[in-house]
Amino acid sequence: MNLPSLLAAMPKAELHIHIEGSLEPELIFQLAQRNGVALPYASVEDLRRAYAFSNLQSFLDIYYAGASVLLHEQDFYDMAWAYLQKAAAENVIRAEIFFDPQTHTARGVAMETVIRGLSRACRDAQKIGVEAELILCFLRHLSEEDAFETLEQALPFREHFIGVGLDSSELGHPPEKFARVFAKCRQQGLHLVAHAGEEGPPAYVWAALDVLHVERIDHGVQSAKDPALMKRLAQDRIPLTVCPLSNLKLCVFPTLAQHNLRELLDAGLCATVNSDDPAYFGGYMNANFLQTFAATGLDAQHAYRLARNSFEGSFADASQKQRAIARLDEVFATHVV
Numbered sequence: 001m002n003l004p005s006l007l008a009a010m011p012k013a014e015l016h017i018h019i020e021g022s023l024e025p026e027l028i029f030q031l032a033q034r035n036g037v038a039l040p041y042a043s044v045e046d047l048r049r050a051y052a053f054s055n056l057q058s059f060l061d062i063y064y065a066g067a068s069v070l071l072h073e074q075d076f077y078d079m080a081w082a083y084l085q086k087a088a089a090e091n092v093i094r095a096e097i098f099f100d101p102q103t104h105t106a107r108g109v110a111m112e113t114v115i116r117g118l119s120r121a122c123r124d125a126q127k128i129g130v131e132a133e134l135i136l137c138f139l140r141h142l143s144e145e146d147a148f149e150t151l152e153q154a155l156p157f158r159e160h161f162i163g164v165g166l167d168s169s170e171l172g173h174p175p176e177k178f179a180r181v182f183a184k185c186r187q188q189g190l191h192l193v194a195h196a197g198e199e200g201p202p203a204y205v206w207a208a209l210d211v212l213h214v215e216r217i218d219h220g221v222q223s224a225k226d227p228a229l230m231k232r233l234a235q236d237r238i239p240l241t242v243c244p245l246s247n248l249k250l251c252v253f254p255t256l257a258q259h260n261l262r263e264l265l266d267a268g269l270c271a272t273v274n275s276d277d278p279a280y281f282g283g284y285m286n287a288n289f290l291q292t293f294a295a296t297g298l299d300a301q302h303a304y305r306l307a308r309n310s311f312e313g314s315f316a317d318a319s320q321k322q323r324a325i326a327r328l329d330e331v332f333a334t335h336v337v
């Protein structure tokens with residue numbers, strides 16, 4: 001089996017996927033029609049053309065416009081189900097899926113509608129071989145007070161999500177802004193993750209670790225600028241959910257060949273590959289693996305390490321992790337590259 005086939009065939013976990021970022025233009029148009037929502041784009045092609053954004057903020061503007069078509073529980077189900085089917089086809093056997101409730105509750109959609117639709121799709125995913133869990137993300141450009149209110153609304157549905165995260169515009173919104181709400185989530189026994197060091201400085205990664213007490217860093221690629229931080233991340237085996245095609249599209253790195261994934265792995269970090277917002281950034285999991293490996297010359301050992309990291313860095317229980325790693329070992333043992 002050659003390297004591209006191995007990358008596609010190996011079982012893997014996706015730990016950094018925003019479900020609203022998996023909305024393809026076709027589904028946006030379909031839901032807009034079903035719900036009678038007027039879109040500021042004439043056609044699917046017109047919307048696709050608008051995806052030529054160049055930084056985080058211009059992307060987020062389109063992202064929020066796309067999410068406006070989601071109104072009913074079935075819409076949230078359909079969005080998640082479309083992603084989970086793709087995940088299954090790409091041998092993603094575990095997905096820890098972010099959702100942004102504030103994007104919906106701010107438009108008058110009830111928290112219950114959002115969570116029930118997504119949760120039902122996650123349950124059904126077992127039938128197609130994917131373990132799926134939800135992580136509620138707070139939008140960091142909004143206030144901590146707003147995050148507290150969101151948490152209050154979500155707690156009645158506590159059994160439907162395993163953790164909380166922090167996403168949206170990073171610069172100017174350091175982790176410290178959410179210290180109290182993360183402390184409360186920690187008391188609730190929720191897993192904690194946060195976006196840090198995507199566009200923001202290493203200081204944001206330190207603060208995510210030491211102020212918010214997160215278990216994983218989402219992105220974290222800017223950590224490479226700080227040797228002491230790299231040492232800390234390696235020593236504590238803090239997983240980094242790296243998203244190469246997203247970094248390329250948002251100009252975090254000028255080319256994929258210049259991406260620092262190899263540097264992170266060589267430094268002993270628990271780095272993983274993820275798709276972030278696949279509908280907007282040009283590819284799902286396997287496209288991220290294939291294009292990054294082609295551009296950077298990573299090999300089969302790196303592939304094994306990345307897939308293994310994805311299971312070790314996941315919030316699956318010990319026996320689930322063991323089973324997943326055994327499946328991974330089997331694929332590598334039976335397929336010589």
Ligand SMILES: [Zn+2]
Nearest residue numbers: 018167195276
């Ligand atoms: Zn993200």
